[in-house]
Amino acid sequence: MMEEEEGAEEQQRFSYRQRLKAAVHYTVGCLCEEVASDKDMPFSKQTIAAISEVTFRQCENFAKDLEMFARHAKRSTINTEDVKLLARRSNSLLKYITEVNENLAQFNLERKAKKKKKSEDENKDAVEPGEAGVVEIEN
Amino acid sequence: MADSHSPDSEPTTRTLLRRVLDTADPRTPRRPRSARIGCWSLHSAQISPLETSSSRRLRSQTKMSARRWSHRIRSIDRLAHVQASGHLEEQTPRTLLKNILLTAPESSTVMPESMMKPLTVPQMVQPSRRESSWSSLELQLPELEPPTTLAPGLLASGRRKQKLRLSVFQQGMDQELPLSQESRGNADASSLTSSLNLTFATPLQPLSVKRPGLARRPLTRRAVDVGTFFQDLRDTSLALPPPDTVLEDTQPFSQPLAGHSPSVRHSLPCPPHSGAKELERADSRRTLSGGPGPQNNGPGEPAQLLAGKVEEAAAAAVGFPNASSSISGEDGVEPLQNRVGEEAEERTEESWSMREVEEAAGAQGSARAGEPEGHTEVTEAEGSWGAVEAKEPEGSSEDEDTSGRTASPELASSTPEFLQARRLQVLEPALLPSTAVLPSEPAQPLLARLPPRPRIAGPRPRPDPYKAGLNHYAKLFSFYAKMPMERKAVEMVEECLDKYFQHLCGDLEAFAAHAGRKTVRPEDVELLLRRQGLVTDQVSLHVLVERHLPLEYRQLLIPCAFSGNSVFPAQ
Numbered sequence: 001m002m003e004e005e006e007g008a009e010e011q012q013r014f015s016y017r018q019r020l021k022a023a024v025h026y027t028v029g030c031l032c033e034e035v036a037s038d039k040d041m042p043f044s045k046q047t048i049a050a051i052s053e054v055t056f057r058q059c060e061n062f063a064k065d066l067e068m069f070a071r072h073a074k075r076s077t078i079n080t081e082d083v084k085l086l087a088r089r090s091n092s093l094l095k096y097i098t099e100v101n102e103n104l105a106q107f108n109l110e111r112k113a114k115k116k117k118k119s120e121d122e123n124k125d126a127v128e129p130g131e132a133g134v135v136e137i138e139n
Numbered sequence: 140m141a142d143s144h145s146p147d148s149e150p151t152t153r154t155l156l157r158r159v160l161d162t163a164d165p166r167t168p169r170r171p172r173s174a175r176i177g178c179w180s181l182h183s184a185q186i187s188p189l190e191t192s193s194s195r196r197l198r199s200q201t202k203m204s205a206r207r208w209s210h211r212i213r214s215i216d217r218l219a220h221v222q223a224s225g226h227l228e229e230q231t232p233r234t235l236l237k238n239i240l241l242t243a244p245e246s247s248t249v250m251p252e253s254m255m256k257p258l259t260v261p262q263m264v265q266p267s268r269r270e271s272s273w274s275s276l277e278l279q280l281p282e283l284e285p286p287t288t289l290a291p292g293l294l295a296s297g298r299r300k301q302k303l304r305l306s307v308f309q310q311g312m313d314q315e316l317p318l319s320q321e322s323r324g325n326a327d328a329s330s331l332t333s334s335l336n337l338t339f340a341t342p343l344q345p346l347s348v349k350r351p352g353l354a355r356r357p358l359t360r361r362a363v364d365v366g367t368f369f370q371d372l373r374d375t376s377l378a379l380p381p382p383d384t385v386l387e388d389t390q391p392f393s394q395p396l397a398g399h400s401p402s403v404r405h406s407l408p409c410p411p412h413s414g415a416k417e418l419e420r421a422d423s424r425r426t427l428s429g430g431p432g433p434q435n436n437g438p439g440e441p442a443q444l445l446a447g448k449v450e451e452a453a454a455a456a457v458g459f460p461n462a463s464s465s466i467s468g469e470d471g472v473e474p475l476q477n478r479v480g481e482e483a484e485e486r487t488e489e490s491w492s493m494r495e496v497e498e499a500a501g502a503q504g505s506a507r508a509g510e511p512e513g514h515t516e517v518t519e520a521e522g523s524w525g526a527v528e529a530k531e532p533e534g535s536s537e538d539e540d541t542s543g544r545t546a547s548p549e550l551a552s553s554t555p556e557f558l559q560a561r562r563l564q565v566l567e568p569a570l571l572p573s574t575a576v577l578p579s580e581p582a583q584p585l586l587a588r589l590p591p592r593p594r595i596a597g598p599r600p601r602p603d604p605y606k607a608g609l610n611h612y613a614k615l616f617s618f619y620a621k622m623p624m625e626r627k628a629v630e631m632v633e634e635c636l637d638k639y640f641q642h643l644c645g646d647l648e649a650f651a652a653h654a655g656r657k658t659v660r661p662e663d664v665e666l667l668l669r670r671q672g673l674v675t676d677q678v679s680l681h682v683l684v685e686r687h688l689p690l691e692y693r694q695l696l697i698p699c700a701f702s703g704n705s706v707f708p709a710q
Contacts, residue, residue, distance in 0.1 A: 065670060068666055068669060068670070069653060069666075072650065072653060072654055072662060072663075072666050073653055073654050073655070074654070081653065082653075085649060085650075085653050088649055
């Protein structure tokens with residue numbers, strides 16, 4: 001019974017994995033099509049399959065590394081710092097990620113500022129200090 | 140069995156034995172005569188089956204040989220009977236042979252050689268024969284064959300030294316397969332005599348007859364190189380003065396913490412010193428270790444002679460004079476010896492393992508209070524390394540690297556700057572964060588090269604600090620390539636190694652910074668190894684340490700490895 005359960009679980013995991021792989025494969029295919037149309041050079045199916053397989057495996061590695069990095073920093077949550085550490089190898093990627101991170105942070109700040117303004121407008125007297133305090137805490 | 144007796148004109152042992160055999164003929168071999176002669180009957184019983192089988196075989200081959208064989212057997216029996224008649228109380232093969240010996244020298248005119256043999260050989264053989272008289276007598280029959288093969292050679296050689304004869308005899312015994320009785324055909328009067336004479340010698344070779352492999356071969360002694368011998372003597376004499384520190388180094392757990400740190404310090408810096416001392420180690424390495432000598436960060440000129448460097452290192456080493464000198468002494472003292480050997484390995488790995496040791500030592504801090512020391516040492520090493528590597532993170536341009544490298548010569552004449560850093564023990568904290576230079580190396584290249592081969596580079600004073608340390612690795616590489624390598628190829632390898640190390644140290648530094656630290660710690664090393672796949676859930680860091688580090692450093696990392704079941708808790 002247990003073995004059957006395990007077998008079923010194994011199959012479930014396997015099928016889940018296959019679905020993930022298929023998703024990755026589809027995405028890689030789309031990207032490759034874009035590049036192909038851009039450079040006017042078609043991609044063969046084997047190439048796309050190879051790229052998607054490599055991507056999938058590399059994602060596994062990334063996940064393990066990220067977990068290790070987070071644990072190394074004595075955290076239980078993966079942080080942008082961990083991601084940046086992961087991407088340090090490639091300078092351009094690191095720059096890009098940092099930029100995106102900054103943009104995101106800025107965006108968040110802006111959003112919070114907007115929210116804050118809205119809240120100020122809507123709930124000036126009572127909620128404002130609370131929200132402001134909350135916003136400050138969040139920041 | 141042919142009973143015709145060949146005319147034995149010589150009044151030799153042969154005749155005596157024949158007489159014995161003749162007298163013994165009427166008695167059936169298997170008939171037990173008496174308890175005293177029980178052995179003899181046994182012997183006779185042995186003789187008879189041999190006799191029959193041998194005689195049959197002989198008949199198939201040569202009648203002569205058959206006659207000889209029968210003669211021999213009969214002669215033995217006769218002798219036995221002679222003895223039996225003479226001394227009924229002591230009817231043993233021992234007494235038989237003894238009598239043969241006594242009678243043998245009397246007839247020396249006809250066969251001077253054969254007579255010489257029994258004279259000289261029995262004297263040597265006698266003591267052994269006493270012990271194995273029975274076996275010798277037993278083996279007389281089979282042994283008669285081998286001597287026959289030797290006999291022609293022996294006789295042909297004329298007068299020879301006894302040793303030579305014996306050696307030839309030994310060779311013959313070796314060649315002679317056990318109990319091969321085909322060579323009996325060679326028997327003739329002289330050979331029989333010689334064979335009888337040589338039977339005395341056979342007790343020396345009973346085993347060889349049955350097991351040729353056990354025969355002793357002449358020892359091949361290599362000529363002793365007096366020069367190296369005296370050199371070693373000098374080294375050991377140098378090593379003798381501070382035996383206490385040596386012992387202290389090898390047994391770090393026999394002393395309290397106070398003793399630990401110095402021992403740790405001693406042990407770790409010692410290898411560089413000893414390595415420096417080792418003339419056989421890579422010269423670049425030597426120059427490097429010589430550099431650390433002047434602790435004052437003086438001009439570590441790589442051109443300095445090793446001896447001078449070692450002395451300087453020994454003299455200037457703060458707190459390490461004993462260890463260093465003892466290490467420099469080295470060869471005579473065992474622990475030093477091991478350390479030196481490990482030192483060679485260490486240095487071949489550019490002290491990566493040492494760094495790891497430091498790191499690991501730091502990791503082991505819980506078990507050993509040496510952690511703070513290890514930590515400081517790590518910092519030291521980092522500082523030294525940082526002096527070199529600090530420039531790297533600042534700028535990835537090669538110019539900066541070279542500048543960093545040129546800065547390093549001040550500290551160290553070549554790569555193992557960390558050695559010098561240790562000497563210095565003065566590290567700018569600013570350098571520390573950049574020193575991600577940890578022995579993350581235990582990774583593939585170093586571990587793969589663990590059995591180091593000390594090499595002596597040709598141009599010793601190579602003042603290129605940039606790649607002087609890598610020179611050693613490149614040499615290792617060319618060694619393991621098993622093929623001659625072009626100089627360009629070696630340089631390429633050095634470049635690749637350089638980039639690899641830079642990358643590795645950058646990683647370590649990033650890991651340390653990621654954890655909000657400025658010091659590279661064993662956890663960073665472990666993380667690096669884990670990323671490389673060397674450390675897994677099945678294989679831990681300690682396993683790798685045990686697998687690849689020499690014992691002396693292993694014991695620093697794994698407390699139980701060398702403590703001999705006496706592990707003291709950290710206090």
